[in-house]
Amino acid sequence: MSSSTTSSNRQDYLKAILSLELRGLKASTSAISEKLSTQPASVTGMLRVLSGNDLIEYIPYQGAKLTLEGRDEAIFLLRKHRLWETFMVEKLGFGWDEVHDVAEQLEHVDSQKLISKLDAFLGFPRFDPHGDPIPDSQGVLADRSTLVGVNEIALGKTASIRGVLSSSDSFLKHLDDLGIKLGLQFTVVKVFEYDGSYQVKVGMSEEVWSKKLVEQLLAEVKSQVDNDNI
Amino acid sequence: MSSSTTSSNRQDYLKAILSLELRGLKASTSAISEKLSTQPASVTGMLRVLSGNDLIEYIPYQGAKLTLEGRDEAIFLLRKHRLWETFMVEKLGFGWDEVHDVAEQLEHVDSQKLISKLDAFLGFPRFDPHGDPIPDSQGVLADRSTLVGVNEIALGKTASIRGVLSSSDSFLKHLDDLGIKLGLQFTVVKVFEYDGSYQVKVGMSEEVWSKKLVEQLLAEVKSQVDNDNI
DNA sequence: TCTAATATTTAGCCATGCCTAATCTTTATG
DNA sequence: CATAAAGATTAGGCATGGCTAAATATTAGA
Ligand SMILES: [Mn+2]
Ligand SMILES: [Mn+2]
Ligand SMILES: [Mn+2]
Ligand SMILES: [Mn+2]
Secondary structure (H helix, E strand, O other): OOOOOOOHHHHHHHHHHHHHHHOOOOEOHHHHHHHHOOOHHHHHHHHHHHHHOOOEEEOOOOOEEEOHHHHHHHHHHHHHHHHHHHHHHHOOOOOHHHOHHHHHHHOOOOOHHHHHHHHHHOOOOOEOOOOOEOOOOOOOOOOHHHEEEHHHOOOOOEEEEEEEOOOOHHHHHHHHHHOOOOOOEEEEEEEOOOOOOEEEEEOOEEEEEOHHHHHOEEEEEOOOOOOOOO | OOOOOOOHHHHHHHHHHHHHHHOOOOEOHHHHHHHHOOOHHHHHHHHHHHHHOOOEEEOOOOOEEEOHHHHHHHHHHHHHHHHHHHHHHHOOOOOOOOOHHHHHHHOOOOOHHHHHHHHHHOOOOOEOOOOOEOOOOOOOOOOHHHEEEHHHOOOOOEEEEEEEOOOOHHHHHHHHHHOOOOOOEEEEEEEOOOOOOEEEEEOOEEEEEOHHHHHOEEEEEOOOOOOOOO
8 A cells, every 4th residue: 555655745735725615615726825835836837746646636727626535644644644633642752732843744754564563652643633534544533423512411321532623832731731641531520601611520539620611522421232241 | 952943854864974974974965865765866965955954964975973962863763763663562562573664654753751751651661672782871882892781880989770681560660769870970889798789989878689589670881091080 | 017806986867756937727706 | 091009928047956987095804
């Protein structure tokens, strides 16, 4: 799969196109140029090249669509990017807000073996530090639908933090201050009608999370069913 | 230090030149072209560029010499290369013969912080999986012969911690507990015959290091001669 | 010392990607 | 439907870093 010899520049184009497609948007020249901070004219040139390499289908004035091959490569990049981010946060102690730019470089390192070993070393994580799903070795993206906003969790349910909707510095810093991190398990004890804040139990102690906060937090609710040790 | 914006191509030239200089050879056009598998004509072109960037001194027909700045950057590359190799072997379970090519890519990832965290994560290793010395954060290449076990240091001598012989989690954790880290300077005050432990002076205070501990610590003894403040 | 072999540089090209300005296409709008 | 405005492509350059072939410098041998 993938590997190939696509330059890191071209890889970034593939990623930009994938990112648009995943959001249901058209990969137009201008949308891509926006994402990559390049001029539209440069994008046109690159789209011709990628098309010649069978990585995208491109009809002038109509935007680009990833081919199967192009999509595979783009998804592998996503996988690498998110695994490296996870490595930096989980193993090296980086903050979630510090890892993106470095991962933007690391994702271009070309070695299947490195990535599969890294994946194993990290314990085959399913989500990166920002809560985005990490494609598995087959390129399968974990289903996001199992994640819900904390503000939608019913009373009495237990859940684990899996991601965030905002990645702003101030927000991530606030999470640090409150000791909220990925994987944190909590139970919803009470919901205050007055201001929409949540009272949650974390370990032995109880805390209150503001409405604004819980709206930005993604969690995976513990289902009664998939608890294996019945 | 270093950082800059030197492209990865140029960085590989700097490394090639350093490698020749370290072996006492002249960095001639042909020697460099040999190392990098490029044509001599291409090397000439690059030497002019590097010279224009003050990374080397270059006199046509006379080969290249690294400037202080160029040497710093080349040594930082060596550091990154060897730390990544160590990571792959120690943490990911690669064989020592599989890591060079991947490290050749990883070394170009630009992030001081990534490297200092990786260094700490690995326990400040002094040598890579091939036995080559890893430059420390100051760019000092450990001269193998100058490193001795702390257990071999004579009474009254002053030395600096330069490495460890074991990288086990429990050992590294113990070092953390005692506040022993790379570069720590100490003086041997007393050696207890009874259990082989060492009494050392660190800054203002004195501590006792166990026999087991000092056997696993590598240090560089301060020579009387190169001590400037006579 | 003079010449031949070797090393190095120069000249001229090519590919990759990016940019600006100019020229289409496509889409909105009256 | 006609015509702007917005979006996209082409044309013409530039910088980087390769390559080959030709010219020039250095070095070694007779
Ligand atoms: Mn990237
Ligand atoms: Mn991410
Ligand atoms: Mn390299
Ligand atoms: Mn090595």
